[in-house]
Amino acid sequence: KQEVTQIPAALSVPEGENLVLNCSFTDSAIYNLQWFRQDPGKGLTSLLLIQSSQREQTSGRLNASLDKSSGRSTLYIAASQPGDSATYLCAVMGGAQKLVFGQGTRLTINP
Amino acid sequence: GAVVSQHPSWVICKSGTSVKIECRSLDFQATTMFWYRQFPKQSLMLMATSNEGSKATYEQGVEKDKFLINHASLTLSTLTVTSAHPEDSSFYICSAPKTGTSARSYNEQFFGPGTRLTVL
Numbered sequence: 001k002q003e004v005t006q007i008p009a010a011l012s013v014p015e016g017e018n019l020v021l022n023c024s025f026t027d028s029a030i031y032n033l034q035w036f037r038q039d040p041g042k043g044l045t046s047l048l049l050i051q052s053s054q055r056e057q058t059s060g061r062l063n064a065s066l067d068k069s070s071g072r073s074t075l076y077i078a079a080s081q082p083g084d085s086a087t088y089l090c091a092v093m094g095g096a097q098k099l100v101f102g103q104g105t106r107l108t109i110n111p
Numbered sequence: 112g113a114v115v116s117q118h119p120s121w122v123i124c125k126s127g128t129s130v131k132i133e134c135r136s137l138d139f140q141a142t143t144m145f146w147y148r149q150f151p152k153q154s155l156m157l158m159a160t161s162n163e164g165s166k167a168t169y170e171q172g173v174e175k176d177k178f179l180i181n182h183a184s185l186t187l188s189t190l191t192v193t194s195a196h197p198e199d200s201s202f203y204i205c206s207a208p209k210t211g212t213s214a215r216s217y218n219e220q221f222f223g224p225g226t227r228l229t230v231l
Contacts, residue, residue: 032218043117043204044155044222089154091220097143097208099220101154 002027002094006102014110015082021075021105023090028068030092034099035064035075038087047088048075080109113139113209117223124195125231132190132226134161134205140185141207145220146178149202161188161205195230202227 003026013019023033032051036044048057048064050073056065063076073090087106091099114137124130134144142163147155159169159180167180177199179191192199204225208218 034220036222041202041225041227043224044206046219046221049219091155093218093220096160097218097220098145098157098160099155099206100157103154 002092002100004090004092004100004102006090006105008105009103010106010108012108012110013080015080017080018076018078019080019107021077021088021107023073023075023102025071025092025100027094028071030068030094032093033066033073034091034093036089036091038089038104044089082109082111085109113207113221115205115207115221115223117205117226119226120224121227121229123229123231126196127194129191129193130195130228132192132203132228134188134190134207134223136186136207139207139209141209142185144182144188144205144207146180146188146190147204147206149204149225155204192228195228197230200228200230
């Protein structure tokens with residue numbers, strides 16, 4: 001059974017810092033890995049999708065990497081801003097397009 | 112990206128009543144949609160897979176007679192919580208994968224804004 005773990009559970013940093021969020025998964029037989037952002041009481045916003053054959057994806061200040069063999073992904077956020085404060089979730093897609101989510105990292109950027 | 116909507120965004124009901132939640136893909140067709148529930152400060156747990164034209168498939172431990180799913184068309188799936196009880200109070204979110212034309216976006220999942228259900 002696939003298990004996804006995110007570390008740290010919570011992170012608080014001052015504005016402007018670069019930061020890394022970690023995601024690990026136990027079964028490397030995945031189709032893709034997706035990073036989401038969730039604001040309190042809201043749905044999920046897709047940030048980056050990495051296919052299993054890819055190593056990284058970039059969008060603006062965000063960069064996500066994937067090492068499928070070791071079961072790890074990282075989300076790098078450059079020059080953090082208060083508006084980046086949210087919960088970040090990673091999820092891996094296995095068979096039948098099902099996503100398995102990590103518990104999330106609650107990120108707070110302090111002005 | 113793609114847009115998935117949910118209605119209602121929040122609902123309060125009395126114990127014993129049934130509540131229907133709609134999930135729509137607004138700008139793409141989805142033969143498959145997924146329903147999740149999320150408890151406060153917890154992650155999303157997959158409840159069931161909604162399949163257009165056939166029965167939904169439920170995850171282990173999810174009561175299919177309690178959570179009725181109907182995938183009426185290629186853009187609409189509904190979740191009905193029957194005989195709701197306070198323990199059913201949760202945040203329900205749906206998603207739909209969009210099969211993109213590029214390898215980069217293949218199977219990207221798009222989520223609705225969620226429905227907050229409170230059962231009194």
